[in-house]
Amino acid sequence: MDKIEITGGIILRGEVAISGAKNAVLPLMTASILSSGESVIGNVPHLRDVRTMGSLLAHLGFGFHLENNEIILNTNKITSVDAPYDFVKTMRASVLVLGPLLARTGKAKVSLPGGCAIGARPINLHIMGLEKMGAKITLSEGYIEAKAKRLKGAAIHFDTQTVTGTENLMMAATLAEGTTVLENSACEPEVVDLANALISIGAKIEGAGTSIIRITGVSKLKPLDYSVIPDRIETATFIAAAAITQGEVKIKKCMPGHLEAVINKIKEAGVKISNKNDKLTVKGPERLTSVDIKTVPYPGFPTDMQAQFMAMMAVAGGTSLITENIFENRFMHVAELRRMGADITVEGSTATVKGVNSLKGAPVMATDLRASASLVVAGLAAEGTTVIDRVYHLDRGYEKIEEKLKMLGARIRRVK
Numbered sequence: 001m002d003k004i005e006i007t008g009g010i011i012l013r014g015e016v017a018i019s020g021a022k023n024a025v026l027p028l029m030t031a032s033i034l035s036s037g038e039s040v041i042g043n044v045p046h047l048r049d050v051r052t053m054g055s056l057l058a059h060l061g062f063g064f065h066l067e068n069n070e071i072i073l074n075t076n077k078i079t080s081v082d083a084p085y086d087f088v089k090t091m092r093a094s095v096l097v098l099g100p101l102l103a104r105t106g107k108a109k110v111s112l113p114g115g116c117a118i119g120a121r122p123i124n125l126h127i128m129g130l131e132k133m134g135a136k137i138t139l140s141e142g143y144i145e146a147k148a149k150r151l152k153g154a155a156i157h158f159d160t161q162t163v164t165g166t167e168n169l170m171m172a173a174t175l176a177e178g179t180t181v182l183e184n185s186a187c188e189p190e191v192v193d194l195a196n197a198l199i200s201i202g203a204k205i206e207g208a209g210t211s212i213i214r215i216t217g218v219s220k221l222k223p224l225d226y227s228v229i230p231d232r233i234e235t236a237t238f239i240a241a242a243a244i245t246q247g248e249v250k251i252k253k254c255m256p257g258h259l260e261a262v263i264n265k266i267k268e269a270g271v272k273i274s275n276k277n278d279k280l281t282v283k284g285p286e287r288l289t290s291v292d293i294k295t296v297p298y299p300g301f302p303t304d305m306q307a308q309f310m311a312m313m314a315v316a317g318g319t320s321l322i323t324e325n326i327f328e329n330r331f332m333h334v335a336e337l338r339r340m341g342a343d344i345t346v347e348g349s350t351a352t353v354k355g356v357n358s359l360k361g362a363p364v365m366a367t368d369l370r371a372s373a374s375l376v377v378a379g380l381a382a383e384g385t386t387v388i389d390r391v392y393h394l395d396r397g398y399e400k401i402e403e404k405l406k407m408l409g410a411r412i413r414r415v416k
């Protein structure tokens, strides 16, 4: 199991280019199921999760090729409609094959995702929506078996905003008979990117990015030829890395407009951030100021940035209250940050972070994707050396992170 070793205290300087968004490319890959032919997806990050999704699509009978940040998918033939537990347990986003498979073939057998480090993460809303569209769904031996001659448009209301729930049902509705209205939809940029891609291949979708999305089914869609948006969470993670090391970093190929809530909070913490088109310039202060955050659905402060922001607040001057409203157990990084000398107490869904003068390097363990990113951010500022174990979590969502940080002057290396 690889580890990452960081010697902290270096001021980061230079330029870094952001890769394509993990949470945009994964639904886009499953959208290729909706049409037969050769789909091409550009600006694809070389991530573990992309390879996992590629193997799942290959398991369904597709040709999958990833090279130079481009995916080619040959979706002429579907030889299987099942997503086995092995795929789903390593990547919950596998559940995104459910809607497209049902829409294209009328059947799907997808393993129920197990639990996850950050929370129960049920998919009851995905199932509720598909049943409303006429699918017959049975659960047996840990699998969802879904059947539908042809899905029918329906009015669907989400009790909770769900990103992949919105994406699954939006994809299913593109080939359904009639119109589907999704109410209380997720508004994340990745949902909008998926909608734009579907519209580009002939889907009729209005309202993506708002809480009411209207989809009118069509009989056929063309193969994809689409490039994904930059990763807003990778961008925010590099802003945090510059902010915590008094750095001066230019971040290229990003979309500042997808990060307003994060940029506003990080500016409140004393960081100078200027943006021009697809570039951000970040200048970290001598010492960060403590700021409170609450995670909420887009366009509010994203839960995927909570752990990295906490690392910044661990060394800020003052006390910061961090409230996690999306997932019930997304404070796994707290115990690891404490090992580095952070002063954090957790009460229910709120962590109280009392800034300390500096963190101390220590051996720590990654527990989930964004927790591992938080430990990297903390390690960059800590005195001494931090060794992060189980970095396969990090590799799920960050393309070449140690190379990008090395280019900014960080003393970081991967230890096999």
Ligand code: EPZ
Binding pocket: 022, 023, 026, 092, 093, 119, 120, 121, 122, 123, 124, 125, 126, 127, 160, 161, 162, 163, 164, 165, 186, 190, 303, 304, 326, 327, 328, 369, 370, 397
């Ligand atoms: C997506 O997960 C992202 N993953 C997550 O990113 C992100 O943290 C999350 O959205 C929230 O923004 C992808 O896009 C692949 P949800 P998703 O359904 O869709 C509850 C990362 O680090 N819920 O929006 O699984 C759920 O339990 C990952 O890149 C139900 O109750 O999240 C949660 O509390 C982590 N029933 C809340 O809704 C359902 O049927 C939001 O979950 C579905 C969700």
